[in-house]
Amino acid sequence: MNDCTSTSGNVRTVSFRDPAGQVLAVDDRILRIVNRSGLPNLNSCLASKTVQRFMDRGRLAATRVLDASETMKLLENVRLKNLFENAAGRIIIEHEQVPFRSYPYEWPPEMLHEAARLTLDLATGLLEEGLGLKDATPYNVLFQACEPVFIDLLSIERREPGDPIWLPYTQFVQAFLLPLLANKYFGIPLADLLISRRDGLKPEEVYPLCGLHRKLLPPFLTMVTIPAWLTARHKKKDLTIYQKRYSDNFDQVRFILQSQFGNLRRALERLAPQGNRKSYWSSYTLRNDSYSRDQFAAKRAFVENIIMEFCPKRVLDVGCNNGCYSAIAAGRGARVVAIDRDPDVVGAVWRHARSQGLDILPMVVDICRPSPATGWRNRECAPFLERAGGAFDAVLMLAVIHHMLISERVPLPEIIDLAADLTTDLLVIEYIAPADPMFRSLARSNEHLYQDLAPGCFEAACRRRFNIVRQLQLNNSRILYLMRNKSGGRHA
Amino acid sequence: MKKICCESEKKGPCGIKKACLQDVFALSSRARNAGHVLKIILACMAVLIITENKAYAYTDPGTGTLIWQGLLAAFFGAIFYIKKIINLFKRKKNGQ
Numbered sequence: 001m002n003d004c005t006s007t008s009g010n011v012r013t014v015s016f017r018d019p020a021g022q023v024l025a026v027d028d029r030i031l032r033i034v035n036r037s038g039l040p041n042l043n044s045c046l047a048s049k050t051v052q053r054f055m056d057r058g059r060l061a062a063t064r065v066l067d068a069s070e071t072m073k074l075l076e077n078v079r080l081k082n083l084f085e086n087a088a089g090r091i092i093i094e095h096e097q098v099p100f101r102s103y104p105y106e107w108p109p110e111m112l113h114e115a116a117r118l119t120l121d122l123a124t125g126l127l128e129e130g131l132g133l134k135d136a137t138p139y140n141v142l143f144q145a146c147e148p149v150f151i152d153l154l155s156i157e158r159r160e161p162g163d164p165i166w167l168p169y170t171q172f173v174q175a176f177l178l179p180l181l182a183n184k185y186f187g188i189p190l191a192d193l194l195i196s197r198r199d200g201l202k203p204e205e206v207y208p209l210c211g212l213h214r215k216l217l218p219p220f221l222t223m224v225t226i227p228a229w230l231t232a233r234h235k236k237k238d239l240t241i242y243q244k245r246y247s248d249n250f251d252q253v254r255f256i257l258q259s260q261f262g263n264l265r266r267a268l269e270r271l272a273p274q275g276n277r278k279s280y281w282s283s284y285t286l287r288n289d290s291y292s293r294d295q296f297a298a299k300r301a302f303v304e305n306i307i308m309e310f311c312p313k314r315v316l317d318v319g320c321n322n323g324c325y326s327a328i329a330a331g332r333g334a335r336v337v338a339i340d341r342d343p344d345v346v347g348a349v350w351r352h353a354r355s356q357g358l359d360i361l362p363m364v365v366d367i368c369r370p371s372p373a374t375g376w377r378n379r380e381c382a383p384f385l386e387r388a389g390g391a392f393d394a395v396l397m398l399a400v401i402h403h404m405l406i407s408e409r410v411p412l413p414e415i416i417d418l419a420a421d422l423t424t425d426l427l428v429i430e431y432i433a434p435a436d437p438m439f440r441s442l443a444r445s446n447e448h449l450y451q452d453l454a455p456g457c458f459e460a461a462c463r464r465r466f467n468i469v470r471q472l473q474l475n476n477s478r479i480l481y482l483m484r485n486k487s488g489g490r491h492a
Numbered sequence: 493m494k495k496i497c498c499e500s501e502k503k504g505p506c507g508i509k510k511a512c513l514q515d516v517f518a519l520s521s522r523a524r525n526a527g528h529v530l531k532i533i534l535a536c537m538a539v540l541i542i543t544e545n546k547a548y549a550y551t552d553p554g555t556g557t558l559i560w561q562g563l564l565a566a567f568f569g570a571i572f573y574i575k576k577i578i579n580l581f582k583r584k585k586n587g588q
């Protein structure tokens with residue numbers, strides 16, 4: 001499933017690739033027009049026990065078929081009626097909305113691995129009922145907090161019982177396994193691989209990266225070397241490999257497919273990201289010498305008191321690092337999106353939040369270089385700032401603005417404007433003076449550029465968009481502020 | 493290899509039973525054979541890699557993986573029948 005293609009009033013078309021139907025966002029609802037060609041598969045899908053089981057566990061987006069009266073009422077909207085008629089729609093179904101959309105290039109490897117596991121689980125489960133998946137792309141999965149949800153119901157189809165080939169096998173290998181492999185063994189960030197490649201990596205692209213010994217050993221041998229060699233040897237004009245071959249022995253076909261899914265699962269488990277990955281930022285908060293123990297406790301208490309007092313519903317934690325403030329907000333019932341540029345720390349936040357059952361969606365996003373619009377006509381996946389704008393009633397920017405000011409050279413008023421675009425109400429922000437050791441270490445010999453950044457200047461820049469509610473001086477160079485957006489006001 | 497075995501049989505040293513020694517040598521011989529097989533496989537793979545032609549990822553729709561999947565399907569298809577035959581034998585044996 002993709003994102004927006006066009007907007008009119010309160011109706012926005014969301015996908016265009018599937019010939020069996022079209023997804024629409026109507027107000028806050030996700031609807032799908034299903035045409036005649038999609039109906040048989042949809043009926044099989046809705047009657048499936050596996051589908052029901054996955055829906056009950058929240059692993060498949062909950063779906064209901066709208067009755068005639070609801071459909072008629074919706075079709076009073078002229079734009080929706082035109083779309084329904086153009087798509088030769090027969091019925092409309094409604095999917096449960098996932099609160100915040102994230103895309104594969106914004107996931108740490110742990111999340112891509114979990115999305116792959118869900119895809120395989122679903123394909124294996126459906127096999128027992130003679131159903132299968134038409135495609136195996138990570139874009140069929142969104143994350144609700146830390147849990148993957150399969151969203152593309154029309155990807156489920158009735159299989160030819162004698163067909164021993166699972167066609168999305170190649171797509172699964174290229175979109176899930178090879179990016180995980182390139183990330184695990186060569187340290188290539190998933191964002192670098194997936195932002196410009198919708199279907200992931202091909203074996204021939206990984207092959208030149210491998211040394212001789214790797215080419216000969218698993219998992220490279222079967223995932224990279226042999227397929228690359230077979231591709232090179234295959235005569236381009238020979239199309240016989242694409243011809244369907246059916247078997248009369250359905251038990252054998254089921255055995256072959258189960259064995260192939262088992263094979264893919266073993267390959268996937270071999271590529272599971274290591275839990276003990278460490279980067280410079282992994283233990284940054286813990287070894288941070290910018291605060292004493294008491295100051296750190298005071299900072300935690302400042303944030304905790306705000307969360308308890310204002311009870312924000314949707315929180316964005318910018319530069320979340322180990323996610324301790326995200327965990328405080330999620331522990332008080334907020335739905336949190338935690339972003340950081342480092343995939344290793346985001347992976348650690350995902351593991352921790354998942355083990356604790358916290359409502360945190362961790363994403364690999366650099367706030368200074370947020371994910372752009374991607375896909376066909378830049379309309380398939382919305383840019384991060386478009387999804388995040390006004391979507392939060394509290395934004396945390398703790399120990400982060402000096403990185404934006406110095407490393408990225410973003411002027412302070414720009415940072416404050418961005419914060420005002422993101423939050424409809426609260427901003428908790430940490431001021432860091434140029435005298436701060438971390439500030440000086442980042443600025444190196446350019447300290448003179450920031451000499452005007454006194455607390456007074458900082459507050460003046462903030463007052464353009466925010467009212468300062470309270471502040472806490474942590475030490476000589478760090479001050480915490482609670483501010484409220486002047487133009488936002490609380491979201492319902 | 494035979495020669496070594498014979499020599500060790502003659503010595504029968506240090507209280508270790510001759511049969512036991514023979515087993516050890518048989519095992520090591522098998523391991524060496526397996527080592528040879530592995531070397532041959534690795535050599536074949538090395539030839540395979542050295543003679544690798546250039547493939548153009550941009551224009552190829554994943555042909556290699558599709559062929560590999562077909563080969564795996566054929567392999568698992570054969571395993572299905574082998575398993576069936578083994579189960580048949582097992583059932584007969586249990587019946588006896």
